[in-house]
Amino acid sequence: MKVKLASSYGFCFGVKRAIKIAESYENSSTMGPLIHNQNEINRLKNDYNVGLYNELGDVKENDTVIIRTHGIPKNDLKELKQKDAKVINATCPFVTTPQQIVKKMSQEQYSILIFGDEEHPEVKGVKSYATDDVHVVQQLSDLNTIHFKYDKIATVAQTTKKKEIYLDIVNHLILKNKEVRVFNTICDATFENQDAARELSKEVDIMIVIGGKNSSNTKQLHSICLENCANSYLIENKNELDNNWFTNHEICGITAGASTPDWIIQEVVDEIQKI
Ligand code: F3S
Numbered sequence: 001m002k003v004k005l006a007s008s009y010g011f012c013f014g015v016k017r018a019i020k021i022a023e024s025y026e027n028s029s030t031m032g033p034l035i036h037n038q039n040e041i042n043r044l045k046n047d048y049n050v051g052l053y054n055e056l057g058d059v060k061e062n063d064t065v066i067i068r069t070h071g072i073p074k075n076d077l078k079e080l081k082q083k084d085a086k087v088i089n090a091t092c093p094f095v096t097t098p099q100q101i102v103k104k105m106s107q108e109q110y111s112i113l114i115f116g117d118e119e120h121p122e123v124k125g126v127k128s129y130a131t132d133d134v135h136v137v138q139q140l141s142d143l144n145t146i147h148f149k150y151d152k153i154a155t156v157a158q159t160t161k162k163k164e165i166y167l168d169i170v171n172h173l174i175l176k177n178k179e180v181r182v183f184n185t186i187c188d189a190t191f192e193n194q195d196a197a198r199e200l201s202k203e204v205d206i207m208i209v210i211g212g213k214n215s216s217n218t219k220q221l222h223s224i225c226l227e228n229c230a231n232s233y234l235i236e237n238k239n240e241l242d243n244n245w246f247t248n249h250e251i252c253g254i255t256a257g258a259s260t261p262d263w264i265i266q267e268v269v270d271e272i273q274k275i
Contacts, residue, residue: 001246001275004204005265006196006255012189014092015259018069021090022050028064029053031080032121034090035069035259036215039237043261059085069259070121071095073128095122098156098185103129105154105181113137113146113173115166116158120216123158140168152179159187160217160258162194189258190217194224197255201225204253206245207232210268211257218257225255237264238271246275 011019015035022034022044029051033041044050050066053059056079064086067077071091080087091099102112112134116123127134133149153173157166163186173180201207207225211218213236225232233245246252252272256265 001249001272002251003269003272004200004251004253005269006193006200006253008192008196009254010193010256010258010260010262010265012187012193012258014069014094014187014189018066018090018092019044021088022066023048025050025064025066025088028066028088029059030066030068030090031056031059031072031076032068032070034066036212036218036257037236037259037261037264038212039264040259040261056080056083059083061085064088066090068121069095071099071125072121073125074099075128091125092159092187094159094185094187095125098126098159098183099129101154101156101183101185102126102134103131106130106132106134108152109150110152110154110181111135111148111150113148113153113155113169114158115155115161115169117216120158122160126156126158137169139165140172143169143172148177151177152181153177154181154183156183156185158216159185160190160220161186162220163191190220193217193221193255193258197221198224198228200253200255201228201232204229204251205231205249206251207253207255208241208268208272209234209255209257210236210265211260212236215257215259217259221255221257225253229253235268238267241268241271243275246272
């Protein structure tokens with residue numbers, strides 16, 4: 001099987017930075033999974049003894065705790081500091097930006113609209129910085145049920161969201177409100193990987209998307225690939241490959257989510273080339 005890699009794929013700046021930080025704090029723990037990739041989390045545990053806390057209550061005095069790329073809610077951060085834990089912040093700077101925007105605009109009495117997934121840790125974190133009226137929408141139609149407290153609206157987006165949908169939401173807001181402050185907080189790393197996946201999926205017979213199944217960024221790549229190539233599959237590692245997918249196909253395209261390490265991608269490439 002011929003393999004073609006997307007022109008841009010895999011680890012982004014924020015994830016590379018967080019891993020480097022974690023590697024420099026042996027015997028520490030992360031608050032929630034550092035990134036959305038179980039294999040890389042296992043590697044950090046095995047090679048650097050970087051553990052994982054899922055509950056704030058489990059953190060003990062003098063622990064070294066690393067904040068993950070998606071950030072954590074403001075009150076959780078405060079609680080961590082009160083526990084006398086050593087807090088190392090590996091929140092991606094592109095996630096810190098919407099947190100600070102929401103804080104500032106909220107203090108200036110803007111109603112806040114976040115385009116994102118309410119249950120996503122990044123959105124929970126960003127939302128926590130609002131001091132007043134704040135809403136989260138996943139799609140344009142969600143706006144119908146929202147009543148803003150103020151006539152000034154400020155909006156930010158989850159870093160991994162599709163820009164086309166954000167534009168629709170922003171257009172709608174402008175038509176209905178007197179003042180709208182729009183902040184484009186969608187991350188360029190996501191655009192680059194998405195554009196490259198879109199192009200490649202038009203050229204190949206089968207697309208393999210490698211990444212965490214709970215990673216919003218990877219799921220997005222998969223849905224973009226499916227638009228152009230019905231034979232698009234999302235896998236976490238080479239063990240999930242199924243030889244039947246490749247029957248009667250010649251060229252396989254490969255892309256990977258922003259939290260997927262190169263060594264996992266290479267293992268998948270090697271395996272597919274053997275088919
Ligand atoms: Fe940061 Fe963008 Fe990556 S927000 S974690 S650089 S996808």
